[in-house]
Every structure is written in structure tokens, then in C-alpha cells.
Amino acid sequence: MLCLAPALLAARPAPGARADPARLRAQILASASRPYTGYAESQGLLGLPDLPELRDVVGLLGGATRIRAWYASPTSWRVALVDLTGERDTYQTPHGVYLWDFERNQTLHVVGDVSVRPPWAPDAVPPDLARRLLRGATPKDRVQAIGSRRVAGVAAAGLRVTSADPDTTLGHVDVWADPSTGLPVEVEIAGRGSGDPVFTTRFLDLRQQRPDPKVLTPAGPGRTVDTQLAVGLALDRVAPVTLPSTLAGRRLTATPSPGIGVYGDGWSRFVVLAVRGRIGSQFLRAAQSAGAAPLDLGNGQAVQLGASVLSALIVRTDGDRTSRRTYLAAGFVSPERLRQVGTDLLASGR
């Protein structure tokens, strides 16, 4: 009985914390000003191949991650990725983003826009992920109430958003949030046609209080470098080319930097990167050795990676070492749509 006590306590039914789904959704979207301190764990089942420069993303989307979060406001928070060999902290301050890595004994001050970048640990914190997904949902998507859950001591009300967009690989997203404050405490993402979640994140400890300001101050010593690092992928590895204004029928909606483009909107939007030659070759080789399927798109080289709901495509145009280009496209978008992206990129010949 002693051993079973924690499981029994965790399994006791949550009180009927039901909320009107539309109201709960609005509460969640308005919860960005709610402070909290918590410990969360995420589990991804996307099984990405080990691509160079994207190992942190592979770990985040394809494994278990332990996260501590201190959140005071949208411009003042800290997220720590804790593991058995150290800790990597991300600090958002009014003066920019700071990254501390214990094992490298290094602090980086990130200069510039970090809104378009590979996924990082702060994205996996339930409130941020829930708001991001709900903001990306379209009015056509169906929103319904689901059963409540007890999460980190909170009797949380649930809502499910089911995608109406046939181009996305995401089937539905379940979010549980504190009905009194709207703070999301658990998120589950499931693929189309499958009820099983491919990514889950939930708080295991949570206090909805403003954190001590001391923990929000970057404290790491070592080298402090002002860098234009688009976290996990240095911008100097991106080829600064002009991307097409339309790909696979989707308009270019954001160009945070030359050579990086976001196409479409909603959950089916995708990112296209033009990668410099050597890095592009590394991507291509890593994808091929990971079993990526070669595609015949007429000219050039193309391989497609499918990791559960995440689709990725690498295409390389014909030409010599100086003229050829490698593009990486990825998103929660159907493989068919991404193949069309590859065809358009090769046809554009840029």
C-alpha cells in the first residue's frame, strides 16, 4: 500500500472542471501575462534522424525532456533544460535572449530575431506550446470540450481542437488548462487518423506565482558573445538567396532573414531554408544514411523524410559547387504538399 500510495493519489479523479471550450480557449490565449514557476516533462515520439546542427531538435522532438520554467512576463522568463550531464538555460530579458550552457561553460547573447528558428526547449513548456498551437488554429477548426484531468495539483479543464485543414499532418491538439486562470498545464498533439499522441508535455510541479527576480537574471560566466545565432542553426550557414514568393500554392508569409522563408499559415505552414553548400551536403548525406526516400522530381536531387507528423524534404539543384543550392523544407504538412514544394524549388532554379 505504501508503494502504491503515489499512484493512487495521482489517479484520484479530478473534480468536474469543465469549462465552455470557446471561453477556455480565449482564456488560454490571454494567459501570457500569468506568472508561474514549474517543472515539466515532455515526451516526443517523432524519431527524427540525427541531422547535423539539429541534434537539440532531434532530442526535443524524439525523446524525453526535463524542463524547469520561471515565467514572470512575456519579456522576462527563464527555461532550463536539465539532464544528467548539466543544464542549458534560456533567459528572455528586456535586453535580449541569453543562452547558458554548463558543459561548454559559455553564455551567448543572442542578437536579432529569434522568432523563426528550430524548436527549442522553451517551446515545449505547456503554456507556450498551447498558446502557439491555438493561435495557429483557423476558425474552421473544431473546438470541443474534453474530460478534465488533475495535472500538477490543478483540476484542469480540457479542450480539443481538431484540424479542418487537409494539408496538415496534425489531427488534433488536446489542451488542459486551469479554468480559473487559463494557464495551460498539459498539451497532447496527435497525428491525423491516430488517437495516440506523438508529443506530450505536462507540468509535474506548478506554482502560479511570480518567480524570484534573482532566478531570471542571466548568471553564467565564461565567454559572452554577441551573436546572430538563429538558435541551433547559425545564420552564416544559410545561403542568403531570394526565395520564391509562392511554393506549392502557399504564399510566403514571413522572411525573417534572406534565405529563410515561412509559407502558408495555420498548422500546415512550413519553413524553407536555403543552406550553404557544405552544410547542405552534410544534411543530404545524413538524411540518406537515415533511410530517407529518394524522390524523382525531374532534375536535381531530392530526399524526403517522414518522422511521424513531421515532414521534411531536402532538395539540391543541379550545377557545380558554386552554383548549386540545397534547400531544407519542413513542417507539419502532408508529404504530397512538400513534394510539390520540392518540384517548385527545383523549377525556380534559384
Next chain:
Amino acid sequence: MIAVELVKLVRRPRTWVSIVLLCALPAMVAIFLAVTKIGPAPGKEPAFLSAVLANGSLLPAAALALVLPLFLPVAVAVMAGDSIAGEASSGMLRYLLMRPVGRTRLLLAKLVALLVFMVAAVVAVAVSSYILGRALFPAQPGAAAAVSVSGSPLTTTQLVLRICAAVGYVAVSMLAVGAIGLFLSTLTDSSLGAALGALAALVASEVLVTLDAAGAVRTYLPTRYWFAWLDFFRDPILWRDIDRGLAIQAVYTAVFLALAWANFATKDITS
């Protein structure tokens, strides 16, 4: 009775050989590290080893990470497995109990001797590593004695307190191994069999901890929170896993000591 067992523990060469070997492994690694200056790549265990290159005061933490997964539990399992079964196999147990000594008192004395060995071994590893770390590696530049895993500076007092807390936690983490070994030692006359049994339980636990499919039982495994001592070096300290680690050790220790007592108090002593 307890004093007798402690004297036996101190006089046994095996005790000192075990402790010296436990201290030798981190020392050997430290010397290699000091000579080659090649630390593990980021993300590669053991923890703290790369940080030692910049600050020798952290060698005790790296040493704990080195000995905890295998060497320390092996030493504790051997000592625990030998505690009752060793007396039985040498034919001494029957004569020992013919003296006016209760079985419970004898078991308690063996347990205390085992605890003293565990604490002494972990403290010896930490102290020898600290001395070696200060001798072989540079000190932290600036006023701070070290940098926490979270990047904040630690004073000498804070660093020593956190190392002491980690040493205490690692010693407590060995309680379940000791209790399982002690229980098995009351079941058999073979000290080797008891030690191997305790080690088999640990290896099974360590395998299951890494298995995603065993997620439902992972929380209840004795080795699940062994490495939570690292959380003493975060800022703020992450108490979640430390609390759970202490609780799980308490449960295993209570259950297996109770089983050991129930078995030893009622069994027929024939050897």
C-alpha cells in the same frame, strides 16, 4: 555488539582495499584528464568531468558520478552480502549466536557496520578527489569558488555544503543495495551468492530505468533517482527528484530490512 562489528570492519584488510580502489578510479581519471586536457564532449557522461578542467574543486562531484553507477554498489553489495552469509559460511554464525547475543541485535550491529562502510567509502572518495582536484587542476577564476550547473557563482561555503549534501545523498542511495544484500545474506550461506543477487537486482533496475516501455514502473525502481544528487548543484536546487530518491530508498530499506529481520529471527541456524 556494534563496537565489535565496527572493530572487525576496521581491522579487515578488505574494507581498506575496497575504499582504496574506490578512490583510485577517480584519481586515475583525474590524472588522465590533467595530462591530456581532453574532457568528454557535451552531453556525454560522466557529469562534471568537463567542468573539472576549468575548476578542480568540482572533482568530488565528478568522482561521485564515476563511482556511483557500478563501483560503489559493487563494494556495498559485497559487504552486505558477506555480513550474515560470511559468518555462516565460515561456521561462525552458530557459535556467535550461542553467546548471549540476540539475533536482532546481531543484525542491527551488521547493519550499522554496513552503514559506516557506506558513509566512509563515499566520504573517502569525495575528500581524496577534492585534494587531488585542487592539486591537479586550476581554481575557478574570480571570487567564486565554483559555478553552479545553472551558471550562478558559488562561494566556498556553498560549494562545500552542496558537496556534503551530495555525499550524504549518494550514501543514502546505497541503502537499498545494502538492505537487499543484507536480506539475501540471511537467506543463503554463500556471501558471493548474496552479493551477486543484490547486484542482479541493481542491474535489472538500471536496465528498466532506461527502457521507455517500463515507464509505468520506472518511478518505483531503486536506481531511478540515483543521479538526483546532481540537482544539489543547480540554482535553485531542484528538490523534486531528491525528495523522491530519499523516499524510495526509505521504502526499499524498510521493506528489505523487515524481510531480513523476519527471516533471520526465525530461521534455523545450522552453520
